[in-house]
Amino acid sequence: xxxxxxxxxxxxxxxxxxxxxxxxxxxxxxxxxxxxxxxxxxxxxxxxxxxxxxxxxxxxxxxxxxxxxxxxxxxxxxxxxxxxxxxxxxxxxxxxxxxxxxxxxxxxxxxxxxxxxxxxxxxxxxxxxxxxxxxxxxxxxxxxxxxxxxxxxxxxxxxxxxxxxxxxxxxxxxxxxxxxxxxxxxxxxxxxxxxx
Amino acid sequence: xxxxxxxxxxxxxxxxxxxxxxxxxxxxxxxxxxxxxxxxxxxxxxxxxxxxxxxxxxxxxxxxxxxxxxxxxxxxxxxxxxxxxxxxxxxxxxxxxxxxxxxxxxxxxxxxxxxxxxxxxxxxxxxxxxxxxxxxxxxxxxxxxxxxxxxxxxxxxxxxxxxxxxxxxxxxxxxxxxxxxxxxxxxxxxxxxxxxxxxxxxxxxxxxxxxxxx
Numbered sequence: 226x227x228x229x230x231x232x233x234x235x236x237x238x239x240x241x242x243x244x245x246x247x248x249x250x251x252x253x254x255x256x257x258x259x260x261x262x263x264x265x266x267x268x269x270x271x272x273x274x275x276x277x278x279x280x281x282x283x284x285x286x287x288x289x290x291x292x293x294x295x296x297x298x299x300x301x302x303x304x305x306x307x308x309x310x311x312x313x314x315x316x317x318x319x320x321x322x323x324x325x326x327x328x329x330x331x332x333x334x335x336x337x338x339x340x341x342x343x344x345x346x347x348x349x350x351x352x353x354x355x356x357x358x359x360x361x362x363x364x365x366x367x368x369x370x371x372x373x374x375x376x377x378x379x380x381x382x383x384x385x386x387x388x389x390x391x392x393x394x395x396x397x398x399x400x401x402x403x404x405x406x407x408x409x410x411x412x413x414x415x416x417x418x419x420x421x
Numbered sequence: 422x423x424x425x426x427x428x429x430x431x432x433x434x435x436x437x438x439x440x441x442x443x444x445x446x447x448x449x450x451x452x453x454x455x456x457x458x459x460x461x462x463x464x465x466x467x468x469x470x471x472x473x474x475x476x477x478x479x480x481x482x483x484x485x486x487x488x489x490x491x492x493x494x495x496x497x498x499x500x501x502x503x504x505x506x507x508x509x510x511x512x513x514x515x516x517x518x519x520x521x522x523x524x525x526x527x528x529x530x531x532x533x534x535x536x537x538x539x540x541x542x543x544x545x546x547x548x549x550x551x552x553x554x555x556x557x558x559x560x561x562x563x564x565x566x567x568x569x570x571x572x573x574x575x576x577x578x579x580x581x582x583x584x585x586x587x588x589x590x591x592x593x594x595x596x597x598x599x600x601x602x603x604x605x606x607x608x609x610x611x612x613x614x615x616x617x618x619x620x621x622x623x624x625x626x627x628x629x630x631x632x633x634x635x
Contacts, residue, residue: 239604270611
């Protein structure tokens with residue numbers, strides 16, 4: 226049997242403990258360790274290291290760890306749910322908008338969205354409205370979406386339409402057809418997508 | 422100490438994974454609950470800080486949730502989860518430059534032989550020793566003082582009980598490297614603990630004046 230040096234035993238000690246040495250080597254190692262106090266000490270000590278660190282009592286999780294983990298997971302699940310619903314809504318909106326566009330083109334409105342909306346809107350011609358130089362919509366004077374800093378000027382609905390303005394669906398919704406509202410939504414949705 | 426799951430437990434786990442993948446996210450906690458402690462331990466052993474470890478454990482588990490579709494049934498869910506935790510903890514450590522002091526063994530050549538320095542007669546340690554916080558502190562302190570490459574291997578193999586192959590996969594190193602580092606980690610820990618053990622204080626009741634940390 227080959228004589229083994231302590232250094233050689235130490236090199237094998239880890240595999241020896243793990244049972245990852247072949248039978249021949251194991252016999253040689255057994256033989257050496259049995260007669261060597263130092264290697265016995267190394268073996269026992271290493272085994273103790275494994276027993277101590279392998280014991281699950283060594284690592285104590287902080288108080289409330291499980292509870293906090295559960296709560297965090299629950300809130301993440303909720304957020305994901307909302308995101309899924311959000312995407313469903315967005316998909317539905319896309320379907321709705323594309324449906325509107327198809328419908329608008331079928332109705333023979335070769336003009337722009339703006340004029341399609343103007344045609345669909347049935348705002349009384351003499352209704353007093355306001356327009357702004359930078360805006361594209363006309364509103365009733367009290368509409369909360371009119372910014373006073375844009376210096377709104379008065380006009381009749383007919384004048385506003387003639388100038389290319391379209392009715393605001395939020396204050397003139399009662400006059401504007403559903404399709405026009407959808408087309409406005411399409412614009413809002415498109416700008417929302419562009420901003421992302 | 423290795424807890425082997427019963428064969429039907431594995432199947433149950435796979436079914437749970439499928440149910441979550443197919444739209445039952447509420448079942449996710451049920452899936453990870455048996456491993457949440459191990460995830461924390463892995464993170465703690467790498468980061469050496471309880472608050473960071475908990476945060477990383479949460480991040481790792483949420484990451485597993487977000488990526489559950491990528492999980493393949495041929496690997497063990499627990500191993501996959503621990504791998505995520507290890508990666509998260511390593512990323513956190515890199516970000517925070519947590520290696521404040523020079524840990525033992527970090528500079529030593531991996532290929533060189535590690536010779537044990539202590540040959541105290543270290544017999545069996547009573548299991549009650551671990552009930553003492555001083556003993557736990559000493560063990561954690563010793564582990565924390567190892568270089569990260571040794572600590573990681575030791576934690577995964579001897580604390581998390583992963584196989585050599587699983588450790589190699591989790592850390593992205595060769596099987597041979599795992600074995601070399603493991604041997605060294607075990608011997609270094611033994612050397613760190615042996616002087617405290619030589620007096621036999623593990624088996625003696627602590628009294629004023631003989632506390633090992635004094």
